[in-house]
Amino acid sequence: MGRRFVSIWFPHLATDWFALLQPQLRQQPFVLKSVVHGRMVVAAANLLAQQKGVHAGMLLADARAIFPGLEVLDEKPNLAGQLLQRAAEWCVRFTPVASPDPPAGVLLDATGCAHLWGGEDAYLAAITNRLAARGYTARVAMAGTLGTAWALARFGKANMIMQNGAEAAALKTLPAAALRLDAATIDRLTKLGLRQVGDFIAMPHATLRRRFGLQIIQRLQQALGTEQESIQPVYPPEPFQERLPTIEPIRTRGGIEVALHNLLAPLCNRLRKEGKGLRAAYFRCYRTDSQTRGIEITTSRPAHNEAHLFYLFSLKLETLEPGEGIELFVLEATKTEVETPLQESIWEAGMGVNDPQLAELFDRITTRLGADVISRYLPAEHYWPERSFKQAPLFAAAPDAVWKTDKPRPLQLLSPPEPVEVAAPIPDYPPMLFRHKGRLHKIVKADGPERIEQEWWIQEGEHRDYYCVEDEEGCRYWLFRLGHYTADRSHQWFLHGYFA
Amino acid sequence: MYQKTEILSRLRQDIASLQGYRAAPSAVPDNLGLGPINRSMPNAAFPFKSVHEFICPGAASMATSSGFISGLLSSAIKKGGICLWVGSRRRLFPPALKLFGINPHQIFFIHLSNAKQVLWAIEEALKCTVLTAVVGEIQHLDFTSSRRLQLAVEKSGVACFLLRTGNANTTTASVTRWQVTPLPSIPEAGMPGVGHPRWRAELLKVRNGKPGTWELEWRNGRFRHPSKLAVINGAVQKKAV
Numbered sequence: 153m154g155r156r157f158v159s160i161w162f163p164h165l166a167t168d169w170f171a172l173l174q175p176q177l178r179q180q181p182f183v184l185k186s187v188v189h190g191r192m193v194v195a196a197a198n199l200l201a202q203q204k205g206v207h208a209g210m211l212l213a214d215a216r217a218i219f220p221g222l223e224v225l226d227e228k229p230n231l232a233g234q235l236l237q238r239a240a241e242w243c244v245r246f247t248p249v250a251s252p253d254p255p256a257g258v259l260l261d262a263t264g265c266a267h268l269w270g271g272e273d274a275y276l277a278a279i280t281n282r283l284a285a286r287g288y289t290a291r292v293a294m295a296g297t298l299g300t301a302w303a304l305a306r307f308g309k310a311n312m313i314m315q316n317g318a319e320a321a322a323l324k325t326l327p328a329a330a331l332r333l334d335a336a337t338i339d340r341l342t343k344l345g346l347r348q349v350g351d352f353i354a355m356p357h358a359t360l361r362r363r364f365g366l367q368i369i370q371r372l373q374q375a376l377g378t379e380q381e382s383i384q385p386v387y388p389p390e391p392f393q394e395r396l397p398t399i400e401p402i403r404t405r406g407g408i409e410v411a412l413h414n415l416l417a418p419l420c421n422r423l424r425k426e427g428k429g430l431r432a433a434y435f436r437c438y439r440t441d442s443q444t445r446g447i448e449i450t451t452s453r454p455a456h457n458e459a460h461l462f463y464l465f466s467l468k469l470e471t472l473e474p475g476e477g478i479e480l481f482v483l484e485a486t487k488t489e490v491e492t493p494l495q496e497s498i499w500e501a502g503m504g505v506n507d508p509q510l511a512e513l514f515d516r517i518t519t520r521l522g523a524d525v526i527s528r529y530l531p532a533e534h535y536w537p538e539r540s541f542k543q544a545p546l547f548a549a550a551p552d553a554v555w556k557t558d559k560p561r562p563l564q565l566l567s568p569p570e571p572v573e574v575a576a577p578i579p580d581y582p583p584m585l586f587r588h589k590g591r592l593h594k595i596v597k598a599d600g601p602e603r604i605e606q607e608w609w610i611q612e613g614e615h616r617d618y619y620c621v622e623d624e625e626g627c628r629y630w631l632f633r634l635g636h637y638t639a640d641r642s643h644q645w646f647l648h649g650y651f652a
Numbered sequence: 653m654y655q656k657t658e659i660l661s662r663l664r665q666d667i668a669s670l671q672g673y674r675a676a677p678s679a680v681p682d683n684l685g686l687g688p689i690n691r692s693m694p695n696a697a698f699p700f701k702s703v704h705e706f707i708c709p710g711a712a713s714m715a716t717s718s719g720f721i722s723g724l725l726s727s728a729i730k731k732g733g734i735c736l737w738v739g740s741r742r743r744l745f746p747p748a749l750k751l752f753g754i755n756p757h758q759i760f761f762i763h764l765s766n767a768k769q770v771l772w773a774i775e776e777a778l779k780c781t782v783l784t785a786v787v788g789e790i791q792h793l794d795f796t797s798s799r800r801l802q803l804a805v806e807k808s809g810v811a812c813f814l815l816r817t818g819n820a821n822t823t824t825a826s827v828t829r830w831q832v833t834p835l836p837s838i839p840e841a842g843m844p845g846v847g848h849p850r851w852r853a854e855l856l857k858v859r860n861g862k863p864g865t866w867e868l869e870w871r872n873g874r875f876r877h878p879s880k881l882a883v884i885n886g887a888v889q890k891k892a893v
Contacts (some may be wrong), residue, residue, distance in 0.1 A: 413890065471824050479699025506736060513780040521769055524687060527761045529746040541746045544757065546806050555750035560846075563722070563752075564715040565745035596836065599845035627712040628838035650712050650847045652752070652834075652870070 154316035157270070158260040158280065159301035160243070161291045163550060166231055182223035185212050185259035199289070219454035232256060236287060239288075240386040242442050245480045246279060247346040248395070251383040259298060259307070259383050266294075266399070276311045286442070295319065297605045298383065299375030303330035303349075308601040319376050324350030328620045337364050351638040392430070394419045401440045401477020405469060408437075408478070410463055415483035420458045429454025429491035437472065438480035445473055449519055452546055453511035454491040460512045464519045505547060514546060531555045537565065537648070560620050562630045562649030569646035572631065576645075579584050579637040582619040586631065588647050601633075620651065628652075668694055668860050676845035684727050684877040690855070696862035699805040700728065702827035703779055703812045704800045705793070707820040711743075714815060716832045716851050718744065718792045721813045723786055723870055725730070726753030728811070733784030736777045738762045740789060759830055762856075771797055778812055787809040791818040798824035835867060838878075848876075 162168065166184055173179045181201035183194045192212035207217045215453045216222055236252035243250040249261035250382050266275040278291045293304030296316035302311045307330045312606060314322045323330065324359065326349050328341045341364070346352045352360060357369050373379035394415040402408060414433065423429060433456060436446040449464040514526055530544040530551040538645040540556070574583035582598035601620030606612065615633035628651035665835055690696050706717040715841050729735060730753075737744065737759050746756035760866070762777075767790060774788040778801060802825045803810050830856045837847035850872040855863045869876040 158813075188737045262816075507782040509780055509782045510734065513777060513782075514760075517773055518778055521764060521773065525762050525764055525773075526760075527763065528757060529761070530757050531735035531747065537745070537747075541756070546760070555756060556745055556752050559747040561751065562715065562745060563748045564711055565748075566742045567742070591804045597839065597844075620846050622837060624835040624836075626850065628834060628837070628846060628849070629712075651750075651846075652715045652851075 154263075154296050156262045156264075156266065156294060156296060156316075157298045157301045158247075158262045158276070158279070158292060158294045159298070159305040160239075160258040161302075161305040162239075162256045162258075162259070162285070162288055163233075163291065164196070164198055164250060164289055165235055166196040166227070168203070168288045169229060169235060170225060171198065177223065181206065181219060181221075182225060183212070183215060185198045185224050186227040211471075237386065241444070244482075245397070245438055246275070248387075248389055249383060249385040251385055253302075253383075255647045257302070259302070259382060259513065260387075262294065266456075272313050273311070274374055276313065280311060295322070297373060297375055298375040298381045300377075302332060303375060306330060320353065323375055324348065324353065329353075331368070333368060333371060335579045340364060352355075357478060380468040390484035390486060392419060392422060392428075392488055394483045396481040398479055398481070401479050403474045404646070408469060408472065408474065408481075409462075409466070409601070411478075411481045412483070413463060415481060416458050416462055419483055419485060420456045420461070423456040423485065423488065423491075427491060428488045429456045430461075430485040431455075431489050432487035433461065433465075433483065435446075435487050436482045436484070437474070437478040438482070439475045440477045440479050441475055443475065445475075445478075447472055448486075449515075451511065452518070453490040453508065455508070455511065455515070456491070457508070457512065460515070464515055467516070467519050481526075501621065511547075534607065536607060536610075537561070537604070538567065539607075539610070560599070560630075560651065562628075562651045564646055564650040569632070569648040572645050572647045574631070574645045576633075580617070582621055583631065583645065586621075586629075586645065586647070592628070593629070596624055597622040604632075618648070653712055664860065665677065665695075671859060679724060684724050686724075687877045689855070689864075689866055689877075692855060692858065694858070694865045698724075699827050699859075700724075700811050701809045703805055703814065703825070705798075705814045705824060705826045706839065708815050708817050709820070709829040711745045713831070713833055714743070714817065715835050716849070717830070718787075718814055719834045719849055719870060720830070720851060720853060720868070721787055721815075722752035722754050723875060724813075725787075726873070729754065729758060729784050733758070734782060735759045736762060736783055736786045738773050738777065738786065738788045740767065740770055740791075742762055752870065766793055774812070774814075775800055775804055778810050779808055781808045781810065783810045787813045787815060787820055789815045789816070789817070791816070793818075793822065793824055795823050795825060795854065798826055802826065825866045826857075827859045828855060828861075830855055838869075848861065 158375040180205055182198055183201050184196045184204055185192050186195040194206060194208055194210045194212055194215050196208050197206045203221045207216055208280045226584035232255055238257060239258050240250045240252040243258055243260055247260045247262050247265045251259050253259045258512050266272040269278050272294055276294055280290055280292050291305050291310060293301050293308055293312040295304055295314040297319055297585060300314055300319045300322060304314060307326045327347060328349060329338050329348060361369050374381045374478040396411050396415050432450045434446055436444055440443050447465060447468045455461060517526060526546060528544050528546050529541040531553040532540055532542040533553050534540050572586045572588045574586040576583040582600055583595060585592060585594045598621040599620055603615055603617050605615045616632040616634060618630060618632045620628060621631055629647055630649040630651065632646055632648055637643060684698055686698055690698055693699060708714040708717050724886045725735060742763055762773055764773060770788060770790055774786055777783060777786045793814060801812055832851050835850040835852050837850045839845055839847040848869050850869045852865060853868050854865045857863060867878060869878050
């Protein structure tokens with residue numbers, strides 16, 4: 153099957169936008185002005201103004217002379233670029249590959265799309281009607297090459313459809329400007345009397361190149377289809393993507409769930425066949441009011457379990473605003489990884505951490521409660537208690553250091569350590585009693601001190617002298633004194649943890 | 653007479669199974685090292701795969717209960733089981749778990765701020781049969797939520813340990829209820845300083861078993877039952893009954 157391209161041209165893009173904002177402008181001729189080299193120049197004129205003889209590029213004073221009652225508005229910089237980007241995003245409902253085509257057009261790769269609308273006529277009619285309903289005048293043409301579609305949209309009749317192979321015949325009667333040439337080349341062609349494409353299309357390429365440069369050859373070949381041309385889509389096509397257009401806009405949760413089921417099944421089948429699993433997926437919904445909404449999920453391991461993925465999405469479905477209704481659902485696996493299939497063990501308890509059920513549990517928890525709630529710790533080679541363990545990836549390999557067991561460590565660690573008042577009779581001896589939160593604890597047994605120095609290359613500060621102490625009731629605490637014991641100043645003691 | 657006791661024991665077993673307690677198959681024999689405590693348990697075996705509550709009125713008893721649970725878990729996950737520790741406060745010090753025979757990297761920690769989220773996460777985790785045990789730190793537990801947890805446990809066979817910091821006087825559907833308080837340690841003969849961790853484990857409630865009080869010591873990676881306190885308490889209880 154030959155490729156089919158559609159070119160959309162907005163003859164009054166900027167003025168249409170202004171008219172949408174201020175509906176009274178539709179009834180009167182108006183222009184947008186910009187300042188070029190200190191002169192007021194007409195940047196764009198609407199249809200009524202053009203009928204009066206005002207056109208873009210004219211001096212504003214000249215335009216006012218032609219039509220004194222002309223409404224003049226300030227041009228908005230970068231407006232066309234933004235509008236075209238949005239238009240291209242909007243056009244994704246007609247084809248997955250759409251791209252803005254500055255200064256005033258959008259290009260669609262419609263290969264294999266038109267039959268969904270009941271033929272190419274209906275396809276083009278749908279595009280123009282939808283754009284007209286949104287308030288934009290658009291001229292549309294369809295052809296086998298981008299160049300011809302572009303030329304026909306601007307210089308052909310409305311909604312022209314050119315079959316593959318008929319490009320040369322179609323181009324013959326069009327002006328030279330239809331070939332997307334730069335202004336200098338067009339000027340030179342006109343001076344030489346080559347006004348229509350047909351005047352020079354049959355000339356030898358060597359002659360054309362010598363007089364007009366390489367560009368004209370390239371453009372001709374692109375228009376005729378002898379040179380391939382591709383477009384950069386506004387959304388890069390995801391290799392794992394499923395689309396589901398709807399006949400009527402969908403607004404209910406039930407409907408969205410059905411759509412999601414219908415998209416997940418083929419996506420998961422494909423992933424399974426290719427031995428991959430998705431790590432992140434995006435469910436994008438195109439609404440009838442031309443806005444898009446979406447929800448994203450991530451998984452902790454490559455997954456292609458349909459029921460599980462559906463559950464993850466369903467946890468977030470309530471955040472989706474269907475608005476007036478959704479007309480297109482797109483599900484894409486934005487991040488996939490090769491899934492190494494695990495050999496299923498005969499005995500029940502064999503998979504351990506690698507069991508997909510565990511990954512699915514973590515996905516459910518993180519999707520609902522936040523990505524950072526689950527942690528796993530590995531030993532870190534530091535003596536400072538707060539730094540003696542570190543966060544590790546959930547499914548990492550075994551630790552590279554060992555957990556130290558040579559010194560007693562409390563099961564409950566207070567962070568930060570809480571200051572306590574102590575009575576310590578002899579320097580460098582454990583205290584006799586300490587008061588914590590208003591309660592007095594008399595110390596019966598004690599071990600220590602264990603001095604832990606600050607790691608000066610990480611943090612400056614005083615060392616800690618730790619004591620394990622036990623009070624009369626048998627509760628065991630971890631106390632420390634900050635810094636050296638000196639007679640001339642008071643030194644602070646802290647409670648840092650509870651032993652089991 | 654002989655027949656009567658036989659009938660009674662059979663009826664007891666029936667009731668136990670109706671109440672959701674399944675006699676543990678060979679999966680959890682008495683390798684938890686609980687020794688004399690097992691005698692108070694239904695069928696003389698610790699019902700590992702059920703909901704266990706630990707009343708923790710203060711930070712110190714939180715530490716002792718965590719220690720006791722870690723001791724129970726250490727033998728249960730020796731062969732590479734996976735545990736989940738769900739809590740609202742980041743108080744647990746992972747390196748210290750190694751002293752109770754657990755590799756801290758074998759445990760996944762979930763830190764949540766909201767009590768509702770903690771309960772949800774515990775219940776969700778209990779449905780996952782891959783796990784060996786779930787430990788949850790919660791403040792309050794009402795009957796409905798405890799029943800939900802117990803039902804989830806009965807379905808999946810994942811053990812559930814709850815550390816309760818709030819009001820203890822509520823009816824719950826848990827199988828056992830404990831209070832573990834610290835006891836003064838006994839240093840080795842002639843040695844100064846603090847000895848091995850030593851606890852008084854009070855079994856306040858057990859379904860189809862007898863409550864009791866025991867003294868326990870954690871030494872060299874297993875429980876020790878150093879005194880005859882258990883026997884004495886048993887006698888006291890018999891008198892009370």
